Amino acid sequence: MSAELARPDGEAGALFPGGVRALNVGVAEFSVAPRAHGAGVVALDWRPPAGGDRELGLVLARLEDDLDDPVGARVAAANRLAVERLLAARPLLVDVQPAALVVPGLGARTLLHAGPPIEWSRMCGPMRGAVIGAVLYEGWAATAEAAERLARDGSIGFTPCHHHGAVGPMAGILSPSMPVAIVDNAAAGNRAFATLNEGLGKVLRFGAYGADVLDRLRWMAGTLAPALARALAARGPVDLRSLTAQALLMGDECHNRNVAATSLFARLLAPALVRTSPPDTAAAVLDFLGANDHFYLNLSMAACKSALDAAHGIAGATVVTAMARNGVEFGIRVSGAGERWFTAPALVPDGLYFPGHGPAEANPDLGDSAITETMGLGGFAMAAAPAIVRFVGGSPEDGLAHTREMATITLARNAGYGIPALGFAGTPTGIDCRRVVDSGVVPVINTGIAHRDAGVGQIGAGIARAPLPCFAAALAELGRRLGLEKR
Amino acid sequence: MSAELARPDGEAGALFPGGVRALNVGVAEFSVAPRAHGAGVVALDWRPPAGGDRELGLVLARLEDDLDDPVGARVAAANRLAVERLLAARPLLVDVQPAALVVPGLGARTLLHAGPPIEWSRMCGPMRGAVIGAVLYEGWAATAEAAERLARDGSIGFTPCHHHGAVGPMAGILSPSMPVAIVDNAAAGNRAFATLNEGLGKVLRFGAYGADVLDRLRWMAGTLAPALARALAARGPVDLRSLTAQALLMGDECHNRNVAATSLFARLLAPALVRTSPPDTAAAVLDFLGANDHFYLNLSMAACKSALDAAHGIAGATVVTAMARNGVEFGIRVSGAGERWFTAPALVPDGLYFPGHGPAEANPDLGDSAITETMGLGGFAMAAAPAIVRFVGGSPEDGLAHTREMATITLARNAGYGIPALGFAGTPTGIDCRRVVDSGVVPVINTGIAHRDAGVGQIGAGIARAPLPCFAAALAELGRRLGLEKR
Numbered sequence: 001m002s003a004e005l006a007r008p009d010g011e012a013g014a015l016f017p018g019g020v021r022a023l024n025v026g027v028a029e030f031s032v033a034p035r036a037h038g039a040g041v042v043a044l045d046w047r048p049p050a051g052g053d054r055e056l057g058l059v060l061a062r063l064e065d066d067l068d069d070p071v072g073a074r075v076a077a078a079n080r081l082a083v084e085r086l087l088a089a090r091p092l093l094v095d096v097q098p099a100a101l102v103v104p105g106l107g108a109r110t111l112l113h114a115g116p117p118i119e120w121s122r123m124c125g126p127m128r129g130a131v132i133g134a135v136l137y138e139g140w141a142a143t144a145e146a147a148e149r150l151a152r153d154g155s156i157g158f159t160p161c162h163h164h165g166a167v168g169p170m171a172g173i174l175s176p177s178m179p180v181a182i183v184d185n186a187a188a189g190n191r192a193f194a195t196l197n198e199g200l201g202k203v204l205r206f207g208a209y210g211a212d213v214l215d216r217l218r219w220m221a222g223t224l225a226p227a228l229a230r231a232l233a234a235r236g237p238v239d240l241r242s243l244t245a246q247a248l249l250m251g252d253e254c255h256n257r258n259v260a261a262t263s264l265f266a267r268l269l270a271p272a273l274v275r276t277s278p279p280d281t282a283a284a285v286l287d288f289l290g291a292n293d294h295f296y297l298n299l300s301m302a303a304c305k306s307a308l309d310a311a312h313g314i315a316g317a318t319v320v321t322a323m324a325r326n327g328v329e330f331g332i333r334v335s336g337a338g339e340r341w342f343t344a345p346a347l348v349p350d351g352l353y354f355p356g357h358g359p360a361e362a363n364p365d366l367g368d369s370a371i372t373e374t375m376g377l378g379g380f381a382m383a384a385a386p387a388i389v390r391f392v393g394g395s396p397e398d399g400l401a402h403t404r405e406m407a408t409i410t411l412a413r414n415a416g417y418g419i420p421a422l423g424f425a426g427t428p429t430g431i432d433c434r435r436v437v438d439s440g441v442v443p444v445i446n447t448g449i450a451h452r453d454a455g456v457g458q459i460g461a462g463i464a465r466a467p468l469p470c471f472a473a474a475l476a477e478l479g480r481r482l483g484l485e486k487r
Numbered sequence: 488m489s490a491e492l493a494r495p496d497g498e499a500g501a502l503f504p505g506g507v508r509a510l511n512v513g514v515a516e517f518s519v520a521p522r523a524h525g526a527g528v529v530a531l532d533w534r535p536p537a538g539g540d541r542e543l544g545l546v547l548a549r550l551e552d553d554l555d556d557p558v559g560a561r562v563a564a565a566n567r568l569a570v571e572r573l574l575a576a577r578p579l580l581v582d583v584q585p586a587a588l589v590v591p592g593l594g595a596r597t598l599l600h601a602g603p604p605i606e607w608s609r610m611c612g613p614m615r616g617a618v619i620g621a622v623l624y625e626g627w628a629a630t631a632e633a634a635e636r637l638a639r640d641g642s643i644g645f646t647p648c649h650h651h652g653a654v655g656p657m658a659g660i661l662s663p664s665m666p667v668a669i670v671d672n673a674a675a676g677n678r679a680f681a682t683l684n685e686g687l688g689k690v691l692r693f694g695a696y697g698a699d700v701l702d703r704l705r706w707m708a709g710t711l712a713p714a715l716a717r718a719l720a721a722r723g724p725v726d727l728r729s730l731t732a733q734a735l736l737m738g739d740e741c742h743n744r745n746v747a748a749t750s751l752f753a754r755l756l757a758p759a760l761v762r763t764s765p766p767d768t769a770a771a772v773l774d775f776l777g778a779n780d781h782f783y784l785n786l787s788m789a790a791c792k793s794a795l796d797a798a799h800g801i802a803g804a805t806v807v808t809a810m811a812r813n814g815v816e817f818g819i820r821v822s823g824a825g826e827r828w829f830t831a832p833a834l835v836p837d838g839l840y841f842p843g844h845g846p847a848e849a850n851p852d853l854g855d856s857a858i859t860e861t862m863g864l865g866g867f868a869m870a871a872a873p874a875i876v877r878f879v880g881g882s883p884e885d886g887l888a889h890t891r892e893m894a895t896i897t898l899a900r901n902a903g904y905g906i907p908a909l910g911f912a913g914t915p916t917g918i919d920c921r922r923v924v925d926s927g928v929v930p931v932i933n934t935g936i937a938h939r940d941a942g943v944g945q946i947g948a949g950i951a952r953a954p955l956p957c958f959a960a961a962l963a964e965l966g967r968r969l970g971l972e973k974r
Contacts, residue, residue: 267749
């Protein structure tokens with residue numbers, strides 16, 4: 001039950017000279033009358049749990065940690081295990097290979113996409129553009145029109161990245177011959193994948209599919225990926241946990257700001273790149289890493305995915321293991337609630353727009369990149385990244401407030417990821433569905449804003465919120481699975 | 488005049504029921520008696536200006552900005568110009584060349600050293616060790632004993648780096664065949680130099696002179712320096728102002744913490760390095776840059792030196808243009824007080840020691856690196872670098888406090904160097920001798936601590952303070968130069 005005691009906002013006044021005081025619980029309007037008569041009213045900011053849904057409230061009560069109740073004890077133990085796995089994760093970037101060779105279950109004419117499942121007819125503009133681009137890139141069609149026809153007539157299979165251990169920012173379109181970063185979680189033995197980041201401007205993930213976009217993708221597959229693979233083979237895996245930890249001390253939150261992590265990564269890999277590639281190739285790769293401050297984003301996403309997958313599938317655990325958006329729906333998965341997505345309409349982020357753009361052009365929240373928030377980075381680590389808070393239209397104080405608020409809906413602090421501005425307190429990690437539903441406080445996501453039309457690209461950056469109904473539905477499912485029938 | 492109103496620390500009590508209150512100015516003991524009788528005493532923390540030196544106090548009063556007084560008006564205008572030059576500085580790393588070819592006035596058997604002038608007989612352990620190492624490196628002697636003999640018998644000339652437009656950290660020993668980074672201040676057209684940073688451990692600047700130290704110096708001169716020079720020639724100058732500004736957003740204060748700036752620099756230069764050096768050389772240079780988080784320190788120092796030199800020599804200006812330590816004395820130079828050094832005994836920094844070491848082994852404050860504080864970085868920018876505050880034994884709050892305190896003795900905020908934790912307020916820049924003497928608040932310096940014996944190396948890190956008498960002496964000289972005779 002959430003109840004925060006507000007500071008007294010009235011003092012005993014004229015009509016009640018002895019100092020009549022009232023305690024007003026909940027609806028603020030009830031305090032107007034006594035105040036008008038001069039009484040002091042202490043307001044208790046109370047909201048009914050589970051948004052007033054009585055059945056869900058009962059489920060919520062039964063799911064609370066309680067060692068004397070078999071259900072409560074089971075939930076507590078399951079969450080302990082889930083959090084343990086999150087905190088123990090040790091993501092290592094081990095290789096870069098074509099998706100077709102390494103991503104399990106990737107069919108011949110299949111495209112992976114961001115967010116929960118979605119078919120062509122419902123896809124948003126940027127995702128459709130990226131699909132067209134990927135079809136052209138794969139050579140399945142020669143023109144945009146032909147590509148669109150294939151997508152529409154069912155010749156192309158669509159399946160979420162998340163169903164294949166993968167993640168992709170924005171449209172998140174991943175086709176078989178695109179290279180993926182391979183991240184092994186050395187603690188749990190599982191593996192995750194992400195596309196390589198293309199940079200800013202006209203890029204596939206925002207739905208652009210011009211010749212320059214496809215040329216860059218070909219260069220990334222033909223030159224960048226093999227060079228990175230050779231360098232990684234020569235120097236050994238790159239410890240992404242260590243890079244992320246350092247970057248959090250350097251103003252990154254590893255979702256929307258990745259300049260420190262990208263710089264550290266480039267500096268770390270440069271000698272091996274030079275030793276294993278022809279000079280022209282090494283120089284071109286270093287140029288690319290030098291010009292793309294977001295290169296680390298996709299590595300950060302794969303690292304988070306590898307940690308969260310290890311915490312998924314624990315019966316009774318109320319920990320959120322994925323948050324992802326397909327540009328139409330926002331979906332979450334919860335450790336103890338199986339493979340199901342709990343979805344609600346995606347919201348338009350609230351942020352700052354580049355000159356000449358505005359909210360009317362914004363696509364609703366899009367991309368798998370909220371996997372970083374699911375792991376306690378991004379919006380959850382905003383206190384570490386005052387520069388990005390300004391970029392999305394806030395002040396450093398807003399960043400501190402976001403991180404502190406997210407600590408109220410998470411189960412742990414990740415001591416490996418210290419935030420300097422909070423006295424090196426760890427990032428708030430392990431979103432607890434119960435706390436979200438109980439308090440109504442929803443995860444904050446630090447995100448780019450895509451133009452709703454294909455290929456225009458990024459038009460701003462801001463803060464998106466995860467929709468509450470996702471968490472309520474997940475909690476109801478958790479209740480069902482634990483034998484607490486709702487209705 | 489400094490006067491800070493303390494919060495009331497007493498309430499009206501028993502003996503004076505009507506609430507007798509007193510104002511106590513200065514010496515705290517005077518408030519004991521009235522308080523004992525229950526009176527409320529408001530304490531005003533007042534100290535006489537200029538430490539109670541009446542003559543200096545009069546000089547100080549005449550030097551205050553005052554447009555109706557020819558002296559006050561001249562000082563105000565001179566400081567305006569000095570600060571303008573500091574803020575306008577645009578330091579560019581243009582080249583790396585042997586000192587003998589580029590540093591003006593460097594004699595054949597001359598060694599440059601850190602801090603104000605000092606002769607062999609008074610040099611501290613680490614500086615003597617570095618002198619021996621440099622003599623061996625130059626081939627002027629074959630053994631340490633022979634090198635020491637040359638230094639003692641006057642065969643080697645010693646002159647401060649600062650007298651040649653150069654700066655060097657710790658011992659700051661610079662010999663003719665060592666390479667220097669060349670930094671041009673594009674705004675004022677002047678030039679500054681610094682040695683290249685060797686890394687940590689057994690290094691010349693801490694007084695080590697073993698074969699490994701000399702081998703590294705030879706590699707730096709024969710391989711590193713030419714490779715950097717080729718890369719700079721190919722890509723063009725590196726804008727150090729921009730790198731420093733970015734690094735301040737990334738947790739560096741560009742004196743004791745340089746990991747962000749070094750990473751940005753390595754990432755920036757890597758493509759050109761690869762394009763202009765054989766792969767083995769490029770890889771070795773990138774290895775070196777990758778393993779040395781302090782590489783940027785010396786570039787930061789040269790950048791600061793180039794800005795401060797441009798602000799030096801303005802008649803009437805009370806702005807400090809150099810702070811430097813030779814391990815025995817702390818010296819400052821002031822813009823309007825000529826080439827003279829104003830010195831006082833160097834103090835031992837207050838900080839944390841590496842395991843097995845303690846203050847008894849510490850050398851007094853050493854090196855030209857306080858040039859960074861003189862330009863508003865290092866200790867003045869501690870609020871930007873919470874991680875280094877912890878390293879030197881403080882909390883992030885201490886960092887904020889240091890920067891705020893330094894703002895009370897500086898004339899400007901450098902808007903180009905924003906500090907995220909202070910709402911992007913600029914670094915406090917342009918130390919004003921008057922404010923230091925008036926308030927007794929002395930510059931804070933964020934520094935490494937050297938073992939007092941040659942070659943042991945760094946044994947800790949901490950906070951050093953500039954000695955107040957340096958500033959008092961400089962102020963008296965400023966007064967003399969402005970016709971305000973003292974005595």
